[in-house]
Amino acid sequence: MTEKPDQELVADDQDSVGHDIAEEDPAVDNKTTVMGDDARGITSLSWRFIVIVAALAVAGFLLYFVWVGLLPVILAILLSSVLAPVTSKLRSWKFPPALASISTLLGLLLIIVGVFTAMGPVVSRQGSQLWTQAEEGIDKLLAMSEDLPFNIDAEQIDKLVQDATSFLQGQMSSIASGVISGASAASSVLVTVAVMFIISFFILKDGDRFLPWVRKYSGSTIGWHVTELFTRVWKTLAGFIQAQAAVAFVDAFFIGLGLWALGVPLAFVLAVITFFAGFIPIIGAVTAGVLAVVIALVSNGLVNALLVLALILIVQQVEGNVLQPVLQSKAMGLHAAIVLLSVTVGSALAGIIGAFLAVPVAATIATVLRYHAEMVSLRAREIGPEDIDIRTGEAGDNPEESPRARVRKLYEAMSS
Template sequence: MNEETTQGRDRGSVYAVHLRSSAVVAVQFVAVAAALWVLAWVVGETWVILLPVLLALIACTVLWPPVRWLRSKGLPPAAAVMATLLLAVLVVAGVIAAVAPAVVEQSTELAQQASAGVVKVRDWLGGPPLNISQSQLDSAVSAITDRLNSSGAQIATGVFTGVGAATSALVTVFTAIVVTFFFLKDGPRFLPWLRRHVGRPAGPHLAGVSERVWSTLGGFIRTQAVVSLIDAVLIGIGLVIVGVPLAYALAIITFIGGFVPIVGAFVAGGLSVLIALVSNGPVDALIVLGIIVAVQQLEGNVLQPWLQSKSMNLHAVIVLLAVTLGASTFGVIGAFLAVPVAAAAAEIIRYYGEHVSGLTGEDDDGPDPESGPESDPESESGAEPDNEDDADAAAEVP
């Protein structure tokens, strides 16, 4: 009967059904796109508030283990958090105090070597095969000077903008520290509060997603810190052996750049090679380049797969696109936050996929297209499924 009915339909009715389905999908897509646009607008407008919160969450993933250990020893929550924060501030201040004198001392020498390099470039331009005359070089320098003088107002505006940005950064850091304190102190109460006030059926799902995102984010930050530390130590030792100025500062930059995958390593490595080229010459620069390439190969082929395994389950292309989008939208801080945000989003999508698989009775990898009714365990046992019970089970949210 169904076959006859299907054969009796004309093309116009089939086209109309398909068009209506396409229209419904298109309207749903537009609605979702509009909702995402509104969400992006809200994030942009409240970024000054969201940024300290995000930084505090990342800091909490690193500081929570010592806080938890101190609380397990009987220390009050506020005292445990305060002791951990003070220790973290002392560590950061100690690193800066240890590196700053070397940076100040070697930066003067590096500036002198850069000036000598400029003189060498001028002599090279004046010699064969270019044979640029001194008058032409003076004319080019004069043009650059005039351009800088005419842009004085813009440069001054940029300086004031930089001062304002530095002030905003200090406010953001202070706010993030305060938020971190309260997150570490009252964090364990958040999930029960969320589950209780949201209610069923969304409350348990929000709590479950939050736990998995927190676990993934903490594992990523701690693992990336270990990988970045190993990179910084190995590259720093190589720079010290070669005799590159600012080796300790470059090692710290390498450690910080490790938290921005792909792009951070490229920028930190390029800076090290550039300083080696200016200070020591092309041979040492090539040696430094070889050291950086070897360490990056060790990281990409051994450390990352071994330490992170498949916990992140993010393709390199997704990581690169996330870093590019974050950097183009929010600058350096966006590049830093891109991978943690992408990891959290991937975990949310993974949780949703597992929930859908549970409702449909499928495996995590999806149904086997080659399996038929013969592979159904209930069919093999001869038991008939109860449609009403299955419908009730599917309607319940686990």
């Protein structure tokens, strides 16, 4: 019996890989070096990613505890970014800074109070009519249920109503506690609004001293970077609020006009609600539209509700596809998908306030990232100082020593 030769563990290399290894220095292995560099790079990126996630988690944890005090500041910055041009105009008319700031805020309060005062009689007069119409609609539905081919007994419906009433009576303590918590929430809102207006007053009065103070303590290089970056963020926030206000006003005007023409009750009130809801992108417009359709259905019937739905869809399509992209692209330069994602995440984290602040926060982050990208390209000499749109304004009588000229000199020094 003949013995079989031992089977080789390694067959002949068909591709002749490694046949020239004897001709190279055995101490040099290029592929091993490259793979080692790749592994080290991946490890470095992984650790950086973990550190960034941990830092964001710590920041979110701390934000939870300071949110009550931070929210009025954020709202005041947004409000001041819109009102600042009015205050500047008053100061150019020789108004003292404090008087100009107070006059601007009082003018805003008078407008808001005037709008809600005008809404009061309308809600009082047409609200009772709407409630009566809703009761009549429910009675009609109950009467129609008797003529349906299904076996729906009116006594069973009455029993359901009685059970619901008994349940509500049994939950009076819970309802009372809910009213108390609602009152507490309302008082918290009032405090937040009051603090917001106080902070807005100081921002409008002394806000122009903030950047010089930063440059005094941070040094020239960091100070002028902060000046340009904060100027861009400030103008981005102002552009966002102004764009949202324009879009919301167009929505409110045409929808309110259409509701009035269709004879829908509370048309003026619904127009005001549409305006304020327009400051919450996507979600606000949908909510206001649903409310208008429901009121039209209860008051005027199915055909009128369908006409209201068609009106809202037409207005929102024109606004969403024509007006809003033009205004928001100039103000923020954010894609619609980023806006939708931001609103979704913001509403999930902080409700209505989160949905409202989501887009300004996203726009601020985008502004910071764009500025960093420009500075990287400038240092890499891919662009020059003349290619950067400097947003810092020119103040003072000497153009050569103006803030804009200082920022340009900083960019020239970085690119040299």
